Amino acid sequence: xxxxxxxxxxxxxxxxxxxxxxxxxxxxxxxxxxxxxxxxxxxxxxxxxxxxxxxxxxxxxxxxxxxxxxxxxxxxxxxxxxxxxxxxxxxxxxxxxxxxxxxxxxxxxxxxxxxxxxxxxxxxxxxxxxxxxxxxxxxxxxxxxxxxxxxxxxxxxxxxxxxxx
Amino acid sequence: xxxxxxxxxxxxxxxxxxxxxxxxxxxxxxxxxxxxxxxxxxxxxxxxxxxxxxxxxxxxxxxxxxxxxxxxxxxxxxxxxxxxxxxxxxxxxxxxxxxxxxxxxxxxxxxxxxxxxxxxxxxxxxxxxxxxxxxxxxxxxxxxxxxxxxxxxxxxxxxxxxxxxxxxxxxxxxxxxxxxxxxxxxxxxxxxxxxxxxxxxxxxxxxxxxxxxxxxxxxxxxxxxxxxxxxxxxxxxxxxxxxxxxxxxxxxxxxxxxxxxxxxxxxxxxxxxxxxxxxxxxxxxxxxxxxxxxxxxxxxxxxxxxxxxxxxxxxxxxxxxxxxxxxxxxxxxxxxxxxxxxxxxxxxxxxxxxxxxxxxxxxxxxxxxxxxxxxxxxxxxxxxxxxxxxxxxxxxxxxxxxxxxxxxxxxxxxxxxxxxxxxxxxxxxxxxxxxxxxxxxxxxxxxxxxxxxxxxxxxxxxxxxxxxxxxxxxxxxxxxxxxxxxxxxxxxxxxxxxxxxxxxxxxxxxxxxxxxxxxxxxxxxxxxxxxxxxxxxxxxxxxxxxxxxxxxxxxxxxxxxxxxxxxxxxxxxxxxxxxxxxxxxxxxxxxxxxxxxxxxxxxxxxxxxxxxxxxxxxxxxxxxxxxxxxxxxxxxxxxxxxxxxxxxxxxxxxxxxxxxxxxxxxxxxxxxxxxxxxxxxxxxxxxxxxxxxxxxxxxxxxxxxxxxxxxxxxxxxxxxxxxxxxxxxxxxxxxxxxxxxxxxxxxxxxxxxxxxxxxxxxxxxxxxxxxxxxxxxxxxxx
Numbered sequence: 001x002x003x004x005x006x007x008x009x010x011x012x013x014x015x016x017x018x019x020x021x022x023x024x025x026x027x028x029x030x031x032x033x034x035x036x037x038x039x040x041x042x043x044x045x046x047x048x049x050x051x052x053x054x055x056x057x058x059x060x061x062x063x064x065x066x067x068x069x070x071x072x073x074x075x076x077x078x079x080x081x082x083x084x085x086x087x088x089x090x091x092x093x094x095x096x097x098x099x100x101x102x103x104x105x106x107x108x109x110x111x112x113x114x115x116x117x118x119x120x121x122x123x124x125x126x127x128x129x130x131x132x133x134x135x136x137x138x139x140x141x142x143x144x145x146x147x148x149x150x151x152x153x154x155x156x157x158x159x160x161x162x163x164x165x
Numbered sequence: 166x167x168x169x170x171x172x173x174x175x176x177x178x179x180x181x182x183x184x185x186x187x188x189x190x191x192x193x194x195x196x197x198x199x200x201x202x203x204x205x206x207x208x209x210x211x212x213x214x215x216x217x218x219x220x221x222x223x224x225x226x227x228x229x230x231x232x233x234x235x236x237x238x239x240x241x242x243x244x245x246x247x248x249x250x251x252x253x254x255x256x257x258x259x260x261x262x263x264x265x266x267x268x269x270x271x272x273x274x275x276x277x278x279x280x281x282x283x284x285x286x287x288x289x290x291x292x293x294x295x296x297x298x299x300x301x302x303x304x305x306x307x308x309x310x311x312x313x314x315x316x317x318x319x320x321x322x323x324x325x326x327x328x329x330x331x332x333x334x335x336x337x338x339x340x341x342x343x344x345x346x347x348x349x350x351x352x353x354x355x356x357x358x359x360x361x362x363x364x365x366x367x368x369x370x371x372x373x374x375x376x377x378x379x380x381x382x383x384x385x386x387x388x389x390x391x392x393x394x395x396x397x398x399x400x401x402x403x404x405x406x407x408x409x410x411x412x413x414x415x416x417x418x419x420x421x422x423x424x425x426x427x428x429x430x431x432x433x434x435x436x437x438x439x440x441x442x443x444x445x446x447x448x449x450x451x452x453x454x455x456x457x458x459x460x461x462x463x464x465x466x467x468x469x470x471x472x473x474x475x476x477x478x479x480x481x482x483x484x485x486x487x488x489x490x491x492x493x494x495x496x497x498x499x500x501x502x503x504x505x506x507x508x509x510x511x512x513x514x515x516x517x518x519x520x521x522x523x524x525x526x527x528x529x530x531x532x533x534x535x536x537x538x539x540x541x542x543x544x545x546x547x548x549x550x551x552x553x554x555x556x557x558x559x560x561x562x563x564x565x566x567x568x569x570x571x572x573x574x575x576x577x578x579x580x581x582x583x584x585x586x587x588x589x590x591x592x593x594x595x596x597x598x599x600x601x602x603x604x605x606x607x608x609x610x611x612x613x614x615x616x617x618x619x620x621x622x623x624x625x626x627x628x629x630x631x632x633x634x635x636x637x638x639x640x641x642x643x644x645x646x647x648x649x650x651x652x653x654x655x656x657x658x659x660x661x662x663x664x665x666x667x668x669x670x671x672x673x674x675x676x677x678x679x680x681x682x683x684x685x686x687x688x689x690x691x692x693x694x695x696x697x698x699x700x701x702x703x704x705x706x707x708x709x710x711x712x713x714x715x716x717x718x719x720x721x722x723x724x725x726x727x728x729x730x731x732x733x734x735x736x737x738x739x740x741x742x743x744x745x746x747x748x749x750x751x752x753x754x755x756x757x758x759x760x761x762x763x764x765x766x767x768x769x770x771x772x773x774x775x776x777x778x779x780x781x782x783x784x785x786x787x788x789x790x791x792x793x794x795x796x797x798x799x800x801x802x803x804x805x806x807x808x809x810x811x812x813x814x815x816x817x818x819x820x821x822x823x824x825x826x827x828x829x830x831x832x833x834x835x836x837x838x839x840x841x842x843x844x845x846x847x848x849x850x851x852x853x854x855x856x857x858x859x860x861x862x863x864x865x866x867x868x869x870x871x872x873x874x875x876x877x878x879x880x881x882x883x884x885x886x887x888x889x890x891x892x893x894x895x896x897x898x899x900x901x902x903x904x905x906x907x908x909x910x911x912x913x914x915x916x917x918x919x920x921x922x923x924x925x926x927x928x929x930x931x932x933x934x935x936x937x938x939x940x941x942x943x944x945x946x947x
Contacts, residue, residue, distance in 0.1 A: 066911065067914060080835070097937050122919040122923065
């Protein structure tokens with residue numbers, strides 16, 4: 001089998017030759033083309049709401065639908081909304097990849113904590129904390145996953161959105 | 166823990182602590198970091214001596230910690246005499262080399278010197294670990310650590326091409342051998358049921374199980390590959406001369422006195438395990454003898470002092486290897502000690518000469534004895550020991566070698582073979598004799614060479630270390646009139662019952678060894694006189710392929726193959742990749758289904774749950790999918806695909822699966838955002854004309870994938886399958902009892918399959934970082 005139909009030119013070149021000569025940079029704060037007050041207004045309200053929901057989903061994950069992974073995706077979706085409303089450069093002020101790294105460190109640390117307690121790596125248990133009550137130790141590991149998902153997805157969003165042709 | 170357990174731990178791990186300190190503080194300490202090596206070596210040496218004197222050979226001290234009990238891997242150190250002998254050799258020479266190195270490595274950036282010492286000290290720790298490890302996996306870890314630190318140290322002058330190449334070749338060769346050795350260790354543990362060397366060699370149950378196993382010979386060959394590459398035995402010898410680009414203390418320590426002896430040490434450790442293996446003698450003795458003879462020949466051809474010494478090192482290693490092959494392990498301590506005692510000072514002297522004259526080519530040297538009298542005397546004694554002349558230690562070792570060969574039981578079957586082996590050994594030693602005298606005559610005597618003018622005597626920092634070793638050479642030789650050297654080397658051998666006769670006074674009842682020594686000296690004088698002729702004659706054979714060239718060609722071939730393979734299979738066409746993935750998927754499904762008795766009778770094809778909302782959604786799904794395939798632009802295709810995703814989510818509503826519903830909606834949203842962000846950079850959509858044949862192939866692949874997925878889902882939901890492998894119930898019940906949560910999916914992710922998740926999230930993070938790297942670098946370059 002020979003692979004067919006590989007454009008001879010590089011994709012970027014082909015795009016230039018076929019489409020409009022130059023495109024405005026996207027999502028930049030100076031670009032009026034994408035500046036929508038309505039979107040900003042909605043974002044202002046919806047982003048914190050979505051974040052709150054993501055935290056609730058995270059918290060109930062042990063017994064109800066949810067968990068760190070899905071809550072992280074939700075928070076990243078909220079972040080994406082913010083990015084669309086306020087521009088990639090503004091979203092890029094924060095080094096999102098660090099969130100992912102911190103998440104990985106937390107996940108490993110929670111596993112290592114079990115080692116220090118003399119249990120196998122990643123051994124999980126349930127704590128009984130005053131006020132909160134029943135607290136599974138998985139919450140730390142799950143929190144790590146949450147941060148990794150948010151950090152990685154936001155990193156990719158921001159970096160892709162900042163790309164220019 | 167008993168004091169001896171503590172001592173074992175300190176002997177092995179003190180250097181690692183010192184290495185960490187050197188790494189951390191090297192920036193400030195600079196060349197003074199070398200004292201860390203001296204201290205660490207001193208501590209380890211004292212500990213090893215204490216263990217050796219404090220314990221009988223029958224009850225060696227042991228430290229045991231169950232490291233990974235599930236795999237039967239333990240952190241087990243043992244202080245048996247042979248291991249302690251090796252540890253004392255490593256730490257003792259480490260001490261002298263560290264001291265020498267402080268005075269040798271100067272005028273370099275401090276941070277770099279710190280890194281150098283960190284690697285050198287860590288190497289010492291790794292070698293001590295190799296010496297004392299009783300667990301095969303632990304041994305392997307330390308073993309590979311020596312390869313890694315050796316790589317770093319050979320590549321010390323990394324800005325030079327030959328420095329990088331030498332380091333890389335050494336690493337490649339020893340790592341290939343190391344991996345083979347690991348495979349051998351695994352085979353041993355599979356057959357013998359344990360990783361413990363002392364259990365395997367004790368003649369107990371594990372040893373019997375191993376000897377009876379069909380894996381026995383395979384394990385032997387694989388482990389020997391590790392030993393041969395590490396000890397630079399022919400045909401893997403070529404990395405050692407290349408490693409001589411390292412600073413002289415490194416060459417002395419790693420590539421003469423200790424690391425290259427690790428292969429021999431391994432064979433010394435393993436001979437009790439592989440006692441009676443049919444391959445043992447033919448393989449080891451032949452390789453050892455070939456290495457021995459070839460190296461002696463090449464030592465005379467080389468012109469670089471360190472290369473000459475590297476070749477003679479190979480010769481000594483080959484000789485000991487041959488002795489192991491001839492089932493004479495009782496000599497190992499004698500030969501190794503004797504070699505280390507004369508070769509290490511010779512290397513250090515080569516370093517002194519280079520320091521003073523800035524060359525290592527003996528053709529540019531000569532007459533140095535007037536400018537460097539002390540160095541000359543040290544070199545004289547060490548070289549006489551290498552030549553095997555009395556009263557040096559080397560003479561005792563050579564006599565013992567000849568005595569053994571004359572009475573060796575392995576050779577007793579065939580007198581012709583014995584004559585051949587002895588003849589080759591005499592010739593090899595004659596060459597070694599000539600090389601020794603070349604070091605004395607062509608470097609220190611005769612007319613001054615072009616580089617001899619600036620020669621000056623070295624300071625005590627440089628000559629003290631070789632002087633100590635030369636004192637050992639002479640002392641052990643002269644003490645040969647007593648029984649002391651004999652007692653020492655016999656108690657240090659890997660053979661607990663060793664009783665090698667070592668004496669300076671020749672026995673007149675058995676004059677054989679003395680006659681052979683005389684023959685060696687006579688032949689050596691002839692070779693020495695012909696040394697220039699032999700060198701010129703060798704020039705004619707330059708065209709012959711060397712192993713280095715063979716190896717380079719092989720690596721080149723690997724690259725060529727990899728490039729061709731990548732260009733064929735990784736050609737950048739997404740269609741090609743996708744076809745590959747799908748064909749593999751369909752094939753895997755077909756394989757799995759056919760193995761498990763594929764039949765529609767197992768399927769539950771009822772339409773009970775086909776409610777009207779469900780059927781409607783499915784119809785809409787079909788329409789949306791049709792839209793995807795016929796979309797005129799990428800954007801409309803993306804929207805259609807998103808529609809498909811949300812319709813599937815709706816199906817989860819209908820069939821009451823809130824967990825997956827939530828996931829599906831969120832993932833669909835996020836991936837749509839991705840898609841839109843990426844679509845911007847795609848070339849304009851150009852529907853392509855696809856040839857009919859290709860179209861047919863695509864249709865077949867699509868059909869196969871659809872059918873596979875269809876049967877897979879049906880099978881997974883069929884009652885028979887549920888009864889056979891009830892994974893679902895398993896997970897659901899364990900979620901509550903083990904994980905303490907009702908959400909089985911999440912409990913599975915964070916608890917029951919936590920290790921998988923850790924791996925996955927690490928990959929996710931790595932992907933994120935990679936994307937940052939790729940996109941930012943590109944953007945910043947633009």
